[in-house]
Amino acid sequence: MSLREISENVKLAREYALLGNYTSACVLYEGLLEQIKKYTYTVRDSSFQLRWQQLCQEIFEEKQQVQDIMSTLENFQLDTAPPALSNDDFDARPVHVEQRHSACTVSRPSNPYKKEAKEAVGKTKDDKNKAETQEKDIKRFDGTGYDKDLVEALERDIITQNPNIKWDDIADLEDAKKLLKEAVVLPMWMPAFFKGIRRPWKGVLMVGPPGTGKTLLAKAVATECKTTFFNVSSSTLTSKYRGESEKLVRLLFEMARFYAPTTIFIDEIDSMCSRRGTSEEHEASRRVKAELLVQMDGVGGATENHDLSKMVMVLAATNFPWDIDEALRRRLEKRIYIPLPSTKGRVELLRINLKELELANDVDLDKIADKMEGYSGADITNVCRDASLMAMRRLIEGLTQEEICNISRDEMHMPTTMQDFESALKKVSKSVSVTDLEKYENWIEEFGSC
Secondary structure (H helix, E strand, O other): OOOHHHHHHHHHHHHHHHOOOOHHHHHHHHHHHHHHHHHHOOOOOOOHHHHHHHHHHHHHHHHHHHHHHHHHHHHHHHHHHOOOOHHHHHHOOOOOOOOOOOOOOOOOOOOOHHHHHHHHHHHHHHHHHHHHEEEHHOOOOOOOOOOOHHHHHHHOOOOOEEEOOOOOOOOOHHHHHHHHHHHOOOOHHOOOOHHHHHOOEEEEEEEOOOOOHHHHHHHHHHHHHHOOEEEEEOOOOOOOOOOHHHHHHHHHHHHHHHHOEEEEEOOOOOOOOOOOOOOOOOHHHHHHHHHHHHHHHHHHHHHHOHHHHHHHEEEEEEOOOOHOOOHHHHHHOOOOOOOOOOOOHHHHHHHOOOEEEEEOOOOOOHHHHHHOOOHHHHHHHHHHHHOOHHHHHHHHHHOHHHHHOOOOOOOOOOOOOOHHHHHHHHOOOOOOOOHHHHHHHHHHHOOOOO
């Protein structure tokens, strides 16, 4: 049983269901379930097995829906059937014969059920045509020359249409937002201006300590630009087969050009593109780096023709910029420092994290922010999370499982106090050292492009 046969049977079963041929659709769905189960047994990869099991569940649910429609129609026909007439009814009814002197045409009343059936068939055909039109309008990447499973995996696991992260969802980092808007967003809004020497940057590198919001900034860029967002990690482009990783890199960029305008975000890029020529470097790793560098140079061709609708922007983030290969650093022309939040930024982060939490009257966010000097955005989130659990910990202390389960909602209604935040600050320490901050600042001073 091939994948093509399964795909064709799925289309045929859904087509029968749309046209109202529910009996044939149910038969096809039954056969499909058996085919998918047999094929699942031949798949060795556990991740692919899980996906096939999910498909089997979807097909089973579709079959159940068709069967529900069939049972509903049967009940409707039984309820609306006219009562049967006995022979006594015919004998008791008087017969009146009217004498006609001339031929006349007999007009038969229209059958309402026939009319409704025609309308239903017409509506089904319209829905089918509409669905086919929408399917044609959606761009589908032609993976000719590539493994179909690789194309489907990239489309399913990487592409995210509109991540829905706004600039307002990110506290502080005004300088970084301004630079990203100039490098990525404004060329999409002002295509007539960004031409020639003012063409957009090929790539942007975000450098900074962990937990400062680099990934959120990348998603905000994708949202504001209304672009297709590719979230790539080293595991995405890694394969155990020789030469497969290079093909994945090339396939990624070809798909990005097809779905352009596109944002490719490569998180922790130092794990993929560390310095070449070291003794620890493997040959396969060097080939992947070389292919990535070639493809990133090829991305620039989309902007040289002044067609910004075909633009592919590469965003990268790293916590170890000093480990990145020099050639990659050259291709990432804009290098932005994402620092720890300022005092104002820490207050904004506290408000964002605590907007759904009830606070006691003694809570002073400014004082809490002053005590979190040197904390990253992730550290501040951990402090808020720990403080929000303090009241619950006091409530359930010493209680049994049954007593905890019987706690009412009114008893759970406990605002978070200033004492809770002070206790949380004693437990959660900052994760970035002063030495690390100096290394970031020195690298940006030498290689930064703000």
